[in-house]
Every structure is written in structure tokens, then in C-alpha cells.
Amino acid sequence: MSPLLFGLLITACFVVFGLGWRMARADALEAWDVADIALLRDANRRKRQVSPLDRFARRLAPQLALLLGPRAVASIRRRIDLAGRPDGMTVDTFLQLITKYAMFLGATSFAFLLLGSYFSAILAILAIPLLPFGRLSGQQRRRREAIDDGLPDFLDVLAVTVGAGIAFRSALDRVSARFTGPLRDEMAFTLHQLDVGVPRRQAFSNLRDRCDSESMSSFVSAFLQAEELGAPLAESLNGIARDSRRDAAQRSRQKAAKTVPRVTLLVSMAMVPPTIVIIAVGMYLGADVDLGGVLGG
Secondary structure (H helix, E strand, O other): OOHHHHHHHHHHHHHHHHHHHHHHHOOOOOOOOHHHHHHHHHHHHHHOOOOHHHHHHHHHHHHHHHHHOHHHHHHHHHHHHHOOOHHHOOHHHHHHHHHHHHHHHHHHHHHHHHHOOHHHHHHHHHHHHHHHHHHHHHHHHHHHHHHHHHHHHHHHHHHHHHHOOOOHHHHHHHHHHOOOOHHHHHHHHHHHHHHOOOOHHHHHHHHHHHHOOHHHHHHHHHHHHHHHHOOOHHHHHHHHHHHHHHHHHHHHHHHHHHHHHHHHHHHHHHHHHHHHHHHHHHHHHHHOOOHHHHOOO
16 A cells, blocks of 8 residues: 555544544534424424323313313413413413322322311312412513513613614514523514514514513513604613613512511521520529429429
8 A cells, every 4th residue: 555545544534533523522403493403302202101190181181171161271371371381381281280289189188088187188179279370470470580680681782782773673683692581582482473474563562461571561662652653762772771770670679678577587586586595594593593492392
């Protein structure tokens, strides 16, 4: 074998090794489309083993929906949307969760009845709707707080971007890509609605309805009003950002004011009983009282 051919063979081996190492270290889903990734996840989710409890809950969920009625189902769907549809939650999956809680807590309540603990049995029955709805309410509150906290900075950057001469649609796309969390998700969904032909007023009205945030509602109302009146968009965004930041500071002060009594209560419960015990023991030791004589022992 000639030296030139041997050198080319060694070079090709190194090139193939480098390409293989790069492919092994790369993300397999990087070049995939978002819709393809969603379909892959749905297929993997369907391939997972489903427990008998899950199959039984799936059978009972449609009957539970019929029992609740259309108004209750619409209310549940609304609350799921306000919570941001965590983990792809739908009305069916939420009703399946309630069914699981009902089976577990129902058995627990029956056990308490057999033991004669009627109060605990009632508490177990009441916990069936409270636990899943409480979990959903907590997710809704955290999502609303995340939107309220991130909106002032979002509006500041958006105002600067629009003031630099970039169109509002492109500026909204660029700024939302720099943020994370529910604010970015909602802005991306609004941009998707604008891309498919939804009118701007309708798209932003839907954004206000999905967020359940006072700051977002103020932003959408002021933005639509400025668009109707023809006011400069950058100045309107700066004003909305100032108002949102002032509202965020007010909410922080209110939250701090609510926290002080809780901290005081915890400190009192932790410090007062030991302090009383120490004072009583000190007074007893200092007084040198014969408790046997006092109690007639």
C-alpha cells in the first residue's frame, strides 16, 4: 500500500470517527418539527403500560361528565385553561383524576365507618373534590403570579424594540423568544393565532381571557385602546409597563403584609410555650417551695 493511500485511509477514519462522535453527542430531536415531537410523545404515551385503575377511571370518566352536566364541564375546562393545561391536562384526564381520588378516598371512608370514626369518614368524602380542585387552583395561582412578575420586563423590552423601528408583530415574536414560562407560551399562542388569520383584537382578547391576570388585562385593554385611537405604540407600551410595575410593587407589599402575621404566629407558637416553662421552673426553684407540704403529701 502506497503511503498516500495509507494517509488518506487514516484521515477518512478520523473524519468518520469525528462525525460519529458529533452525532452521538447531538440532540436527536434538534432538527425535528414541534408537531413531529408532539406526535412522538403522544405515541410513546399510548405505548406505556396502563394500570387497571387507569382503565377503570377512563371508563367512568364519560359517565361522570354526563352526571355533572355541560355547565360544570365547561367550568372545569375554563379552570384547566386558566391553569395553563398542566402536563397536557384535559377535561377527560381531570375527571379520571377525580375518579381515582373517589375510589381511594371512598375505600378509606368506608374503613373509617367500620372503625366507628364518622367524622374522619366525612372528611375523606369531602376531600374527593377538594384535593384535585385545590391542586388545579394552586397551579392557576402560580401561573398568574409568573405572568404578573414577568409582564413589566416584557413590556419594557417590547417598548424599546418597537421604538427602534421594528414592526409590532416582529417585535412581539423576538421579545417573547427571550422569555420563558407561561408568558412566553401565551404570547407564542397569540402569534400563532395571528398567523392563521385571527383578527388582532380577537387574538388579544383571547389572550386576556386565558391569562386571568389583572396586569395582562390592563395591558390588552390599553393596547387595544391605543390602537383604536392611533396613539404612538412605543409611548403606550412604556405607560403600560410603568403601570404594570407599580401594580407588581403593590402586590409585593400586600404579600409582605400578609406574611408578617403568619411569621408572628409561628414564632409565638414556637417561643412562647418554652419561655413559659423556663419561667415557671425558675420561679419554682427560686422560691424553694415544698410541693409535698402544699399538696398535703
